[in-house]
Amino acid sequence: MNSLIQLLIDGTLTGGIYACVAIGLSLSFGIMRIFNWAQGDTYMMAMFILYVLIGKTSIHPYLAIFIMVPLMFLYGSGLQKYVLNPLVMRTKDRESLDVMLTTAGISYIIYNLAVFIFTTNAKSVDTPVSGKMFDLGSISISRGKVYAGIAILCVTVGLELLLRKTEIGRALRATSQDKDTAQLMGMNNVKLYNLANALNHACVGLAACVMIPMYTVSPASGQTFGFKSLIVVVLGGKGSVPGALLGGIILGLVETMGTYYFNNVVAQMMIFGLFALILFLKPNGLLSKEKS
Amino acid sequence: MMKREMKLNKGIVIPAVCLLFAVAFPQIVTQKYxxxxxxxxxxxxxxxxxxxxxxxxxxxxxxxxxxxxxxxxxxxxxxxxxxxxxxxxxxxxxxxxxxxxxxxxxxxxxxxxxxxxxxxxxxxxxxxxxxxxxxxxxxxxxxxxxxxxxxxxxxxxxxxxxxxxxxxxxxxxxxxxxxxxxxxxxxxxxxxxxxxxxxxxxxxxxxxxxxxxxxxxxxxxxxxxxxxxxxxxxxxxxxxxxxxxxxYTLSLEIMMYCVIGGKATLWGPVIGAMLMGFISEFMRTRMGASAASLGTVFYGIALILVVRFAPGGIYGLLTTLTDKIGGKLKKSAKVMKEEA
Incomplete structure (x- = not known):
């Protein structure tokens, strides 16, 4: 019984971590219909920046949030402004294949640069949070994961409030529903897109900060987290922020349970099987209100 | 009728020359590498x-x-x-x-x-x-x-x-x-x-x-x-x-060769694969094994550039280039004829 509770808690918290990486993607995909194939590699890049930063200054990873989030915000905004927007604006289709190819190219560049600079070996940093546990009788929970869980809850609530309660949020939702009409109503789509991608990258920066105490970083970790975040977004429904959290938790639970009762390979197989099922049965995701 | 034959010749001559070169390649080059x-x-x-x-x-x-x-x-x-x-x-x-x-x-x-x-x-x-x-x-x-x-x-x-x-x-x-x-x-x-x-x-x-x-x-x-x-x-x-x-990486690279070379064309994928392979190997031999991944960084850059500026790929660029040169030659020939 205790082991089941332990598994449930572990799975949920791991899921929260996947949601951390994916939540911004869900937002920006909902608004722009751009699937960022470089999501995982962007996360890996943020981890490596953090790795160098902590190695050089031994700053506390949670303090580094105040550096990483603005940095990634600027990067995301710049990327959208100079690389992606010219492509988004020139196609009439909702989903631009060119943008998909470009983000795939970016992912490839980041991955190979990381291999060139850091080699393929996994690296980790020692932080004050690493390896610490909360002990509750027979159950023990990683402290870092609890803090990450709190962070993702704050981000979810924050993004939802931004989308539902503010003027900018209304503008973002409007352009996601119909970008041409929104433009006619006086919204600046270009600026909104910059903002959406910047928010996505800021979330990735935050995710890197809460994850570096627990996870090693290697160039290959980008691919792992990239696909998981794509799966999370499809599971949750495009553009749905709470959906991304739900998708992340489902993914975390399936993975933890599968690994415990079978083995890691079977767990990964189950994840991709579930993913294919959702794609075919409910392509708009579990929490999406949009009709296909 | 004449025109059609000319076109056919042009379409066959270049691949035939390439094929001949490819057939001769192992005879010319003796280095295993x-x-x-x-x-x-x-x-x-x-x-x-x-x-x-x-x-x-x-x-x-x-x-x-x-x-x-x-x-x-x-x-x-x-x-x-x-x-x-x-x-x-x-x-x-x-x-x-x-x-x-x-x-x-x-x-x-x-x-x-x-x-x-x-x-x-x-x-x-x-x-x-x-x-x-x-x-x-x-x-x-x-x-x-x-x-x-x-x-x-x-x-x-x-x-x-x-x-x-x-x-x-x-x-x-x-x-x-x-x-x-x-x-x-x-x-x-x-x-x-x-x-x-x-x-x-x-x-x-x-x-x-x-x-x-x-x-x-x-x-x-x-x-x-x-x-x-x-x-x-x-x-x-x-x-x-x-x-x-x-x-997955191999699949991604295959897609890149195809798009960089020119998708939906017959020779584009072949050109793309040859050119990209050549560049990455060239960098590997010139700059050492550590630069091999730097060579593949170039794939990504090439992909982004092609998507943005030349959606027809390298094949598309080549055909527009040859058309331009051909057009200019025809023009100058016409001018020369008129002058004569």
Whole structure:
């Protein structure tokens, strides 16, 4: 019984971590219909920046949030402004294949640069949070994961409030529903897109900060987290922020349970099987209100 | 009539010259290393040309089609290591299995579009990768899970094994077959239908093209050709490892060669694979092994530049360039005639 509770808690918290990486993607995909194939590699890049930063200054990873989030915000905004927007604006289709190819190219560049600079070996940093546990009788929970869980809850609530309660949020939702009409109503789509991608990258920066105490970083970790975040977004429904959290938790639970009762390979197989099922049965995701 | 003959000549002369050069290549070059690079480049050209049928002509970005490379490699490998039959028959089995498997898988996939379609094919690639990596034994036969199949070396052609210069010719032959199939499709009704589907699916559906059927045909042909090249690839490496033949990165690179070279053109994928392979090898030899990944960074940059500034790829650039030069020559010839 205790082991089941332990598994449930572990799975949920791991899921929260996947949601951390994916939540911004869900937002920006909902608004722009751009699937960022470089999501995982962007996360890996943020981890490596953090790795160098902590190695050089031994700053506390949670303090580094105040550096990483603005940095990634600027990067995301710049990327959208100079690389992606010219492509988004020139196609009439909702989903631009060119943008998909470009983000795939970016992912490839980041991955190979990381291999060139850091080699393929996994690296980790020692932080004050690493390896610490909360002990509750027979159950023990990683402290870092609890803090990450709190962070993702704050981000979810924050993004939802931004989308539902503010003027900018209304503008973002409007352009996601119909970008041409929104433009006619006086919204600046270009600026909104910059903002959406910047928010996505800021979330990735935050995710890197809460994850570096627990996870090693290697160039290959980008691919792992990239696909998981794509799966999370499809599971949750495009553009749905709470959906991304739900998708992340489902993914975390399936993975933890599968690994415990079978083995890691079977767990990964189950994840991709579930993913294919959702794609075919409910392509708009579990929490999406949009009709296909 | 004259004009048509001229055009035909131009269309045949350049590939013929290239083919002659390729045939002479192993005779001119004696260094083993250069030959090896050439063979690898030919393999990538094979994959990219096969992928072009579904990804280029039909415009369906099946990013997970590395799956069929794995199917081909494993089919031939299992037949050989298990001693069931010759790997050449295994290759044929792999092609048939690939075509059937892709027909089954793509039914539901084709209901999705754009990114979701690409994602669904990648999902199947990963499912295949994890299934193969988790199976140690099938009955008595050792599949080897993540370690893969080790192919014992005999060097006999019956076992699909050759000396290095002969390998070059074998892969060249495979490339000729794939390009021939691709050319046949491009110049027949199926190619026109696929191109129509690629440019506007809904419009081509309303004009009476059976979209799903033709996409499925394209996918089946493409994956059978992939499996053919894939089984050769496995035997060339002498190991069939899940991470090598069922690789997402390989699938991504194949797509890049095709797009950079010029998608939906006959020679674009071949040009792309040759050029990119040459650049990465050049950087590897000039700047050392650590720069090898820097060479592949260039792929990404080239992809982004091509998508942004030259959607027709390198082939598109070349044709506009030759047209311009041709136009100028004609003009100057006209001027000279008038002056005379």
């Amino acid at each position: 250069v030959l090896q690079v050439g063979t690898t480049m030919l393999f990538f050209a094979c994959f990219a040309s096969a992928w072009n049928i579904i990804g280029g002509y039909a415009g369906q970005f099946a990013l997970g089609n590395g799956l069929y490379i794995g199917v081909g490699a494993y089919a031939a490998g299992i037949c050989y290591v298990g001693g069931f039959c010759s790997p050449w028959i295994g290759m044929l089995i792999g092609m048939v299995v690939s075509a059937l498997l892709s027909a089954i898988i793509s039914r539901p996939c084709f209901r999705l579009s754009g990114t979701y379609f690409a994602l669904s094919t990648v999902a199947f690639l990963y499912i295949g990768l994890y299934i193969v990596s988790s199976i140690q034994y099938i009955g008595d036969f050792k599949l080897g899970a993540t370690m893969g199949l080790l192919l014992p070396y005999t060097g006999r052609w019956q076992d699909m094994q050759f000396e290095k210069p002969v390998w070059f010719y074998v892969v060249l032959g495979a490339l000729v077959i794939i390009v021939a199939v691709s050319a046949w499709i491009k110049n027949h009704r199926m190619g026109y239908y696929l191109m129509a589907i690629g440019s506007d699916q809904d419009a081509s559906s309303t004009t009476g093209i059976n979209v799903v059927m033709y996409k499925t045909y394209a996918q089946m042909i493409s994956s059978a050709l992939m499996a053919m090249a894939g089984s050769l690839y496995g035997f060339y490496l002498l190991t069939v490892m899940p991470t090598k033949v069922l690789s």
